[in-house]
Amino acid sequence: MYAGVACAVAAYLVGLVLPGEPHPAAVLVPSLLAALVVAVVGRRGGTEVDEYGIRHTPPGGVASWKRVVDIRAERRRRRTVVVVYLDSGETLRLRAPYDGDWLGRDPFFERRLFMLVHLWETHRDWSIHS
Template structure:
């Protein structure tokens, strides 16, 4: 199993687009509120209202490929734009799908009692929906059980 290529899970394009739009909309709200004090010309309002969501959507699509989860014979590695963490299989005691803030996420429980929320896969409403979440969760569970217990019966 050491020679097998790692399985990777990334946010779907829709999830990455949704996250970028959400962050861009928050930036647009702050920019419009700040501009209300200065009262700029009309064209500036249009740029402040539409520029950040459009930029956020593009950045979400590009940076969405940088985040995710990589599963290999060595363990589970989470990757994000700013950080990453590795949990070797011998430290993983449980893997669960849990509801957190309107989403269903995968949490990895370690022997130290700590839990790590994976960057992907996840499922939620609207843009956060992943129609293949259950299949991805099953694959993660199967890989974990195979590495933890030496394979599944049957």
């Protein structure tokens, strides 16, 4: 969305500098092309959760329920993200769900976070390791 707005503003400014009347397509076409490029090439990813653990899609990180120590919602820049703390001291920041500004707002963020915590408490190993 940001790239489309930037292209539209740039095209409009170029239309103002060139002689003649700016054509509406000069603003619309670059915006649509930028939106298409961002949609096709942009980052895609999510989180797969099942009885075995949490996985990033595309592959990037795996955490079995036995390795998870805590699941928290933390503020990173202007987003609230889910962070998984592992027994090795590592953290795994999940790509989804997240809650952010404007179109990044997830109305079901709290529900999804609660579901992740509930799955972890259901499938984790409750034994005490020494």
